[in-house]
Amino acid sequence: MITPQLKVNYLRLYLSMALCKQCSEVVSMEAKLVASVVIALIIGLIVGAAVMGYAVPKATETITTTVTTTKTIAATGAVTTTVTTTVTTTATITTATSPPPVAPKFKIALSLPGSINDRGWTQGAYEGALKAAERLAAMYGVEVSKGPNWIKVGDIIEIAWTENVHPAEAERVIRDYAARGYGLVIVHDYPAKDAILSAAEDYPDIIFAYPTGDEFRPNVLGYWFWAHEPSFLAGVLAAKLTKTKVVGTYYAIPIPTIVCCVNAFKAGVHYVDPTIEVKVIETGTFEDVEKGYEAAMALIDAGCDVIYGTGDGINVGGIQAVEKAVSEGKEVYFIGGCGDQTGLSDVVVASVDWDASGVITMLITQYLQGALQGGRKYEFTMASLEGPRLAIAKDRVPADVYDYVMSVFNDILLGNIIVERVTTIGE
Amino acid sequence: MSEMSESSVSPINFLAFFLRKRPKSIIILAIFFGILATLGTSAIFITSIGVDPLLAFYCLFEGAFGSVQSISETLVVSIPLMIIGLGLSVAFSCNVWNIGAEGQLLMAAITCSVIAIYFDLPGYIMIPLLLIIGFLTGAGYASLPGFLRAKYNVNEIIATIMLNYIPIYLIDYLISGPMMEKRHLLPMSDLIQKTAILGRILPGTRLHSGLFIAIIIAVIIYFIMSKTTLGYELKASGLDAKASYYAGINVKRNIILSMIISGGLAGLAGMVELCGVQYRLKQGISPGYGYTAILVALLGKCHPIGVVLSSIFFGGLLVGSDFMQRGAGVPFALVYVIQGLLIFYVMLFEALLISLSEKV
Numbered sequence: 001m002i003t004p005q006l007k008v009n010y011l012r013l014y015l016s017m018a019l020c021k022q023c024s025e026v027v028s029m030e031a032k033l034v035a036s037v038v039i040a041l042i043i044g045l046i047v048g049a050a051v052m053g054y055a056v057p058k059a060t061e062t063i064t065t066t067v068t069t070t071k072t073i074a075a076t077g078a079v080t081t082t083v084t085t086t087v088t089t090t091a092t093i094t095t096a097t098s099p100p101p102v103a104p105k106f107k108i109a110l111s112l113p114g115s116i117n118d119r120g121w122t123q124g125a126y127e128g129a130l131k132a133a134e135r136l137a138a139m140y141g142v143e144v145s146k147g148p149n150w151i152k153v154g155d156i157i158e159i160a161w162t163e164n165v166h167p168a169e170a171e172r173v174i175r176d177y178a179a180r181g182y183g184l185v186i187v188h189d190y191p192a193k194d195a196i197l198s199a200a201e202d203y204p205d206i207i208f209a210y211p212t213g214d215e216f217r218p219n220v221l222g223y224w225f226w227a228h229e230p231s232f233l234a235g236v237l238a239a240k241l242t243k244t245k246v247v248g249t250y251y252a253i254p255i256p257t258i259v260c261c262v263n264a265f266k267a268g269v270h271y272v273d274p275t276i277e278v279k280v281i282e283t284g285t286f287e288d289v290e291k292g293y294e295a296a297m298a299l300i301d302a303g304c305d306v307i308y309g310t311g312d313g314i315n316v317g318g319i320q321a322v323e324k325a326v327s328e329g330k331e332v333y334f335i336g337g338c339g340d341q342t343g344l345s346d347v348v349v350a351s352v353d354w355d356a357s358g359v360i361t362m363l364i365t366q367y368l369q370g371a372l373q374g375g376r377k378y379e380f381t382m383a384s385l386e387g388p389r390l391a392i393a394k395d396r397v398p399a400d401v402y403d404y405v406m407s408v409f410n411d412i413l414l415g416n417i418i419v420e421r422v423t424t425i426g427e
Numbered sequence: 428m429s430e431m432s433e434s435s436v437s438p439i440n441f442l443a444f445f446l447r448k449r450p451k452s453i454i455i456l457a458i459f460f461g462i463l464a465t466l467g468t469s470a471i472f473i474t475s476i477g478v479d480p481l482l483a484f485y486c487l488f489e490g491a492f493g494s495v496q497s498i499s500e501t502l503v504v505s506i507p508l509m510i511i512g513l514g515l516s517v518a519f520s521c522n523v524w525n526i527g528a529e530g531q532l533l534m535a536a537i538t539c540s541v542i543a544i545y546f547d548l549p550g551y552i553m554i555p556l557l558l559i560i561g562f563l564t565g566a567g568y569a570s571l572p573g574f575l576r577a578k579y580n581v582n583e584i585i586a587t588i589m590l591n592y593i594p595i596y597l598i599d600y601l602i603s604g605p606m607m608e609k610r611h612l613l614p615m616s617d618l619i620q621k622t623a624i625l626g627r628i629l630p631g632t633r634l635h636s637g638l639f640i641a642i643i644i645a646v647i648i649y650f651i652m653s654k655t656t657l658g659y660e661l662k663a664s665g666l667d668a669k670a671s672y673y674a675g676i677n678v679k680r681n682i683i684l685s686m687i688i689s690g691g692l693a694g695l696a697g698m699v700e701l702c703g704v705q706y707r708l709k710q711g712i713s714p715g716y717g718y719t720a721i722l723v724a725l726l727g728k729c730h731p732i733g734v735v736l737s738s739i740f741f742g743g744l745l746v747g748s749d750f751m752q753r754g755a756g757v758p759f760a761l762v763y764v765i766q767g768l769l770i771f772y773v774m775l776f777e778a779l780l781i782s783l784s785e786k787v
Contacts, residue, residue, distance in 0.1 A: 006659065038775060039779060042775075045467055148755075149752070149753060168710070168714065172500055173749070175632075175633070176497075176749075179496045191613055253613075284599075
C-alpha cells in the first residue's frame, strides 16, 4: 500500500530527477537528429520492399495462388477442380520457390541433424533423397522438380527435408511433418530417439525411421550401418601405411554407431600388428572445423602418421591439419569417414563411405512398394548392395598394400574374418 | 498564409496532443509501427534470397497459429519465455541487468534432474519439491552477482554473462560422467521419474501443465509490481537509485531481491522445461531461452501483461520461422534478423513518439 510517507518520498525523488532533466536536453537534441535520419531510412526500406515486391512481373498473381495451394495441401487430398485449374494456369509462372501445387500421393520427410553440404553424414542422406527421386522419376517416366527444401517426382511423390535439427528440438519438426500428412518420416539422427518414440505414439499410422534404432514400436524402425566393417579395413590400411608405429583416430561423440567404428579401427590395426599404438581423441562435435583441426594436429604432434577421422566438418579440419603437416615435409595420411571424402584432398588415401545415400534410397523405394515395416531393424552390411564400404584412392596407395586390404575385404565377405561390433569405450 | 501560426491544427501537433493525453498509446503505436517496419525490412532480405516475401510471412503465421498443433507448439516455447521474461521484467524495472537467466535456468535444471532422477517420491511431494528446488537454485545462483553489485558495485552484466558458461560445461561433464544414462551410450542422463513429469493437458500435442504455472506467476508478479509497496520500491530504486536512497528506500536490498526474483523464476523455467518437455538432462535443454527472454521482457515493456503477450509473440516467431524454413525455404538464421530488427524498431519508434509528445 502507498503510505503518505512514501508519497512525500516520491515527491523528493521527482525533484531530484527534474534536476537531471537539464542535462538530458542536450542529449535529446542529438537523439532527434539521429532519429530523423533513421526514420528516413525506414521509409526508404519500406518503399524499397514494396517496389521489390511489385517490380517482379506478375509476382503478385503467383503469391495469391501459392497461398491457396498451401491451403489445399493442408486439406489432405481434398482438392476441388476449380483450385487445380488455377494452379495449372499459374504453374508456368511460379518459380521453384513456391510449394508443390498439388498434394502428392506419397509424402516423405527427412529431419537432418547437419547441413546438406557437410561432406558427410547429412549430405549422404540428402543425396540419397535426390538419388531416390531420380530413380523413381525414371521408373514412372515423369519430371523431377526441385525446391529449396523439397523435391518432387511428378505429382506422385514429394520428399521434403529440414536441415540443422538439434536433437532437443527435433520433436517439433517431427510432429509438424507428421501433422502435415507425411507418411514416412526419416529422422537421420540417433540422439533424437526420445522425440521419435514420443511422436510415434501420437501418430500410429505414420512410419518413423532412425539410424541404429534399438527401440522399436509397430511404426518405428531402425536402419543400421555396419560401418565397423569398413572401419576394420581402414585399420588394416593404416597399419600397413604407418612407419612411426603410432596411428590416431578422433570421433565426435561416443554414440554406439561411432564407438563401434573406433573399436573396429583399433581391431583392424592390431590384426596386422598388435604392437602399433592407437591414439583416440573425442572432439564433442561433428561440425566444428576448428575442433577437427586441433584434434588432428594433436595426433600428429603425438607422432601419428595415419589419422582416421569420423565426421563431417571435423574431417574438413582434420584434412587441413594433415595437409599442413605434409607441406612441412612430414609423411602423414588421412582416412576419411561418414561419406566418400577421397575427392576433398590428395592426402586422403581412403574414406569409410557409409553410403547413407544408398540406404535412404532403399528405405524410400521400399516404403513406396509398401514393403517397409515398423518394429524391426534393417541392417546394411558391407556385403549388401547398398551399404557402408571403404573407398580407396588407388593411386595414392602402394599396390601391395591395396592388394592386401582387398584380400582382407574378401575374407570379411566370405566370413573368414568376423568384425565384432563393440559399442563400449575402453578395452 | 500568415495563419500558419495556428500550429495546433496541424496533424503533427494533434498527434503530439493525443500522445500526451494518452501515454499508453505510445507503446502500442510503437509496437504497431515496429512490426510494420520489421516486416518491410525483412521482406527485402527474403526477396534477395529469391523467396516470395508474402509466402514466407504466410508460412510464418501458418506455422505459429495455423492449427491446434502449431498453437500448442507455440505455447510450449512460450512457457519458459514467459516465466523467465516475468522475472527479468522485475530485474529490469529495478535497473538490474540480469543477462544470466540462461545460466540460472541450466543450474536449476541440473539440481532438479538430480532429485527427479534419483529420488523416488510420490507426485504430490515431488512436483512442489522440484518447484521449490528450481526456484532456490536459480535464486541462489543469481544472488551471487546481485550481492556483488549491491555490496561492491561490481557490474552485474559481465558477472551474469560469465556465470552462464559454468552450467553449460557442468552439464557436459555430468551427462558424460557421473550422471550418464545407465546404458552408457549417449551423453545424456536417465529419464526422470514418472511422478516428476508435468502432465500434458491437450492430447496429441506437447502442451503441458507448465502453462498454468506460468499464468499463476504472471498474476503474482502483476500483484507484487503494481499493488504492493515492495513493487513500488523496486521500481523507484530502478528509476533513480540515489534519490530512492535519499528517500529512505533500501536500494541494496532491492537490487539483491530483484536478482533473486529474476533468477528464481529463470530456475523455475528450467524445472518446467526439464519436467514438461525434455524429461532428461542433456545438451541443448534450453535453445537460448534465457537470451530470448531478455527481448521478451524489453518488448513487453517490463509489464506483466506485456510480457505474457510478447512471450506468446516470440514463441510464435520461433515456431513459425521453423515452419517458414520448411514451407518457404527461408533460412532459419533470418529469424534472428527479424528478432533484432523488431526490438530495434520498437525502441526507435518509442523514442520518436516520446520526443514528439514532448514537443510543442
